Amino acid sequence: MVWYTILIQQIINGLALGSVYALIALGYTMVYGIIKLINFAHGEIYMLGAYFGFFALTIFNLPLIPAMLISMLLAAIIGMGIERIAYRPLRNAPRIAALITAIGASLLIQSVAQLTFGASFRPFPQVIPFQRIQVGPIFLTNRQLIMFGVAILLMVLLHLIVHYTKIGKAMRAVSMDKEAALLMGIDVDKVISFTFAVGSALAAAGGILVGMYYNRIDPYMGIMPGLKAFVAAVLGGIGVIPGAVLGGFLMGTAENLVVAFGSSTYRDAVAFAVLILVLLLRPSGLLGKRQNEKV
Amino acid sequence: MLDLKGRKGKWNISVLILLGILYLVIHCMAASRILLPYHIQVLGLVCINIILVVSLNLINGFLGQLAIGHAGFLAIGAYLSAALTVFYGFPFLLAILISGIAAGLVGILIGVPALRLTGDYLAIATLGFGEIIRVIILNIPAVGGPRGFSGIPRLTNFGLTYLLAIITVFVVKNFIDSAHGRAVVSIREDEIAADSLGVNTTYYKVAAFAIGAFFAGTAGALFSHYMQYISPAPSQIGFLRSIEILIMVVLGGLGSLTGSVITAFALTLLPELLRGFAEYRMVIYPILLILMMLFRPSGLMAGNELSFEFLEKLFKRKPKSNAKGVSPGGAN
Amino acid sequence: MAPTKGLEVNGLSVQFGGLKAVSNLSLAVQHGELIGLIGPNGAGKTTVFNALTGFCRPNSGTIIFDGHDITHKPPHFVAQFGVARTFQNIRLFKDLSVLDNLKIAYHQNFGYSILGGILRIPLYHQEEAKVIEESVRILDLVNLTEHRQVKAGNLAYGNQRKLEIARALVMKPKLLLLDEPAAGMNPFETRELVKLIREIQESFDLTVFLIEHDMSLVMNLCKRIYVLDYGLLIASGGVDEVRNDPRVIEAYLGEDAPWQS
Ligand SMILES: Nc1ncnc2c1ncn2[C@@H]1O[C@H](COP(=O)(O)OP(=O)(O)OP(=O)(O)O)[C@@H](O)[C@H]1O
Ligand SMILES: [Mg+2]
Numbered sequence: 075m076v077w078y079t080i081l082i083q084q085i086i087n088g089l090a091l092g093s094v095y096a097l098i099a100l101g102y103t104m105v106y107g108i109i110k111l112i113n114f115a116h117g118e119i120y121m122l123g124a125y126f127g128f129f130a131l132t133i134f135n136l137p138l139i140p141a142m143l144i145s146m147l148l149a150a151i152i153g154m155g156i157e158r159i160a161y162r163p164l165r166n167a168p169r170i171a172a173l174i175t176a177i178g179a180s181l182l183i184q185s186v187a188q189l190t191f192g193a194s195f196r197p198f199p200q201v202i203p204f205q206r207i208q209v210g211p212i213f214l215t216n217r218q219l220i221m222f223g224v225a226i227l228l229m230v231l232l233h234l235i236v237h238y239t240k241i242g243k244a245m246r247a248v249s250m251d252k253e254a255a256l257l258m259g260i261d262v263d264k265v266i267s268f269t270f271a272v273g274s275a276l277a278a279a280g281g282i283l284v285g286m287y288y289n290r291i292d293p294y295m296g297i298m299p300g301l302k303a304f305v306a307a308v309l310g311g312i313g314v315i316p317g318a319v320l321g322g323f324l325m326g327t328a329e330n331l332v333v334a335f336g337s338s339t340y341r342d343a344v345a346f347a348v349l350i351l352v353l354l355l356r357p358s359g360l361l362g363k364r365q366n367e368k369v
Numbered sequence: 370m371l372d373l374k375g376r377k378g379k380w381n382i383s384v385l386i387l388l389g390i391l392y393l394v395i396h397c398m399a400a401s402r403i404l405l406p407y408h409i410q411v412l413g414l415v416c417i418n419i420i421l422v423v424s425l426n427l428i429n430g431f432l433g434q435l436a437i438g439h440a441g442f443l444a445i446g447a448y449l450s451a452a453l454t455v456f457y458g459f460p461f462l463l464a465i466l467i468s469g470i471a472a473g474l475v476g477i478l479i480g481v482p483a484l485r486l487t488g489d490y491l492a493i494a495t496l497g498f499g500e501i502i503r504v505i506i507l508n509i510p511a512v513g514g515p516r517g518f519s520g521i522p523r524l525t526n527f528g529l530t531y532l533l534a535i536i537t538v539f540v541v542k543n544f545i546d547s548a549h550g551r552a553v554v555s556i557r558e559d560e561i562a563a564d565s566l567g568v569n570t571t572y573y574k575v576a577a578f579a580i581g582a583f584f585a586g587t588a589g590a591l592f593s594h595y596m597q598y599i600s601p602a603p604s605q606i607g608f609l610r611s612i613e614i615l616i617m618v619v620l621g622g623l624g625s626l627t628g629s630v631i632t633a634f635a636l637t638l639l640p641e642l643l644r645g646f647a648e649y650r651m652v653i654y655p656i657l658l659i660l661m662m663l664f665r666p667s668g669l670m671a672g673n674e675l676s677f678e679f680l681e682k683l684f685k686r687k688p689k690s691n692a693k694g695v696s697p698g699g700a701n
Numbered sequence: 702m703a704p705t706k707g708l709e710v711n712g713l714s715v716q717f718g719g720l721k722a723v724s725n726l727s728l729a730v731q732h733g734e735l736i737g738l739i740g741p742n743g744a745g746k747t748t749v750f751n752a753l754t755g756f757c758r759p760n761s762g763t764i765i766f767d768g769h770d771i772t773h774k775p776p777h778f779v780a781q782f783g784v785a786r787t788f789q790n791i792r793l794f795k796d797l798s799v800l801d802n803l804k805i806a807y808h809q810n811f812g813y814s815i816l817g818g819i820l821r822i823p824l825y826h827q828e829e830a831k832v833i834e835e836s837v838r839i840l841d842l843v844n845l846t847e848h849r850q851v852k853a854g855n856l857a858y859g860n861q862r863k864l865e866i867a868r869a870l871v872m873k874p875k876l877l878l879l880d881e882p883a884a885g886m887n888p889f890e891t892r893e894l895v896k897l898i899r900e901i902q903e904s905f906d907l908t909v910f911l912i913e914h915d916m917s918l919v920m921n922l923c924k925r926i927y928v929l930d931y932g933l934l935i936a937s938g939g940v941d942e943v944r945n946d947p948r949v950i951e952a953y954l955g956e957d958a959p960w961q962s
Binding site: 112171184185188308343346350 | 433434437482483489493494501504505508608619652654655656659662663
């Protein structure tokens with residue numbers, strides 16, 4: 075194959091994977107935008123989403139779409155629960171305490187998942203028969219198309235929620251200025267809960283999509299995608315919703331290109347290299363605005 | 370005149386004498402087979418963990434920055450020292466020193482950009498740096514790549530780990546009790562106020578970071594020459610290890626050195642002693658972590674040091690003589 | 702021209718996004734003066750202090766202190782030139798003792814290195830003893846000596862304000878910027894504060910520049926006053942001059958003019 079077909083091929087693969095990074099990154103960015111906390115447990119919600127989907131598909135024999143909806147609902151409940159139990163009491167505590175709690179929540183979910191679901195991986199049911207589609211010298215799979223399509227659909231949905239519903243507008247208000255929102259009579263606690271719910275649901279959908287894509291799930295599957303999605307959120311500009319989407323796609327593409335033209339052992343290092351470059355060159359991210367602390 | 374520290378100086382010396390006696394006791398118990406070589410081996414690991422936990426506490430607890438890539442510095446020390454002794458025949462002590470310096474330099478290199486960031490970014494950035502170091506090591510065939518580095522001579526013994534643990538604790542303690550250490554603590558307390566008082570906050574962040582990294586590097590050197598093998602697995606030199614060290618720091622108390630020593634001791638021994646515990650510890654630790662942050666964020670020791678004064682306070686429950694007229698709530 | 706002693710600000714502007722917090726401000730404070738800066742809420746007073754001390758970057762203008770250009774210098778650098786400040790929303794090290802708060806302010810005067818501190822060289826012991834002695838002297842001045850082991854956050858409010866001033870004094874500054882030092886104090890505490898400010902200004906040979914809403918304090922203490930409104934300097938001069946300036950009256954219109962209450 076000539077190099078540019080490889081290039082195009084890898085960009086396509088990257089966009090497919092990136093759409094999932096974007097879904098996860100949205101959760102990070104929305105939560106960060108509102109409570110200025112990295113929700114370290116977000117990657118674990120994504121993992122749980124994949125397992126919920128797995129059980130819905132295998133044990134309850136549900137079709138894909140209801141399985142996905144149920145998984146998203148359960149993930150939303152768990153996300154809200156984590157916020158309520160672990161984060162809310164620490165909202166005014168020193169930042170380091172909230173961060174440590176977030177790390178604790180992440181570890182806890184991981185270990186509980188490992189104990190209940192088993193440490194080894196499980197094959198994800200092949201709900202949709204594998205198909206390869208050839209366009210000239212480029213190959214696509216139907217799974218990639220589904221992954222991409224579902225992700226885009228959910229993003230459009232999110233956009234509609236954030237811009238055209240009451241709660242969505244409240245979300246934006248709270249992320250701009252919490253005190254002012256409070257003064258205007260917005261129930262900030264409810265908005266924060268809702269943000270966790272929406273972010274968690276998106277991550278759960280991402281978990282199922284990736285489960286189908288790689289055909290396997292395991293209790294640790296959330297760690298790396300979680301971190302990478304966070305980097306994607308930073309790359310796009312944390313707190314900025316379109317930024318998370320852009321960052322996700324860029325991350326997915328960059329990772330695939332490095333694997334194609336470099337070495338696969340560097341796959342996981344790409345994210346962190348990107349992170350460090352962003353932080354050095356443009357800490358507010360591609361679409362973010364500079365902020366300065368009030369003295 | 371008022372609260373001069375003459376007493377504290379003596380305290381240092383008496384603690385050193387106690388530590389010397391403790392060493393002799395352990396030595397005698399080992400000689401008379403009350404402590405088996407396996408026990409001594411575990412105690413050595415305890416000391417190595419003390420170095421790691423105390424040095425991370427300097428960054429997390431005293432500087433107040435959540436850096437979670439400590440295992441990266443351990444990795445640098447472990448691999449570099451092994452390469453120096455195995456390939457180049459360096460004397461071990463020199464290799465330890467070089468490892469510490471190298472880790473410290475990398476700490477500075479990382480610290481300068483990363484410490485410009487606020488807490489959250491710093492956490493992820495340090496975690497990222499740790500992983501990058503690991504990935505780089507994975508890609509160096511000379512040190513075994515993914516298979517790990519084996520055939521390292523056993524140059525570390527219990528006495529050496531014990532000595533270095535003591536040095537670490539004393540260096541960090543003396544640093545904290547100096548003007549420079551107070552500058553570090555002031556950054557944790559209120560960075561803007563510190564700035565306004567002429568504290569070069571960037572310099573002190575990087576300095577604390579570098580000192581922490583230095584000791585983590587020496588711990589790495591001790592570790593690889595103790596186990597005679599070092600694996601690039603996440604649980605050895607990756608983020609799982611970093612998180613484990615972080616757990617010990619937090620449970621012992623952010624900003625409490627004695628707390629760090631106690632948790633390093635307890636959490637290294639427990640999994641060895643209780644087989645069942647090892648299986649559930651990754652459920653128990655995070656729960657403790659969360660409960661700790663929710664109900665007792667300053668940790669086991671609540672920023673106090675286990676000292677004669679502290680014990681006095683604990684048992685007598687007598688208000689400090691010179692704090693009269695002021696209730697803790699600051700009424701009036 | 703020989704470098705003047707004191708503070709000289711020329712054409713200072715600070716902008717936050719679209720908001721001009723300070724526009725084209727010029728002012729001069731001679732060494733040894735006691736000067737006030739007043740203006741309605743949000744006028745940009747604190748922002749002026751922040752620009753002077755390096756906490757926010759001016760978009761244009763220059764700041765000269767004692768002949769040194771400190772315009773774009775970082776805060777710790779400005780502090781080393783002898784500019785100390787307090788904050789409107791008190792910034793003490795709340796979990797540290799009163800004494801430790803002062804010790805930290807002594808920071809730039811320590812002579813031993815990091816290594817010297819770790820090795821506890823003789824200089825370490827000498828300087829640690831000296832800093833305690835000097836801190837206690839300053840605590841005596843603000844009547845906080847008996848509280849020296851108390852956590853700063855546990856002090857009564859008025860004492861916290863005084864501690865913040867004491868902490869600034871430890872730095873042996875030449876210029877002291879006080880941002881609403883009397884805020885939240887009762888009349889008795891305020892009178893004491895006035896006395897304290899006078900006292901330290903003389904005994905430390907200080908230039909004092911203060912922001913205050915309590916006009917009796919300002920009128921009492923300051924020989925000269927600058928008035929800001931919406932970031933613009935609308936008046937300056939002696940107390941009476943400013944008091945009768947129509948633009949000042951207008952700026953305060955809608956609010957009770959502070960000196961009429
Ligand atoms: N860091 C910042 N970012 C954005 N806007 C700011 C910042 N600091 C101040 N401002 C804005 O600049 C304007 C001036 O604020 P400043 O705090 O200087 O006023 P002030 O005169 O001190 O008021 P007050 O008497 O209430 O203390 C205000 O509108 C404020 O909201
Ligand atoms: Mg103000």
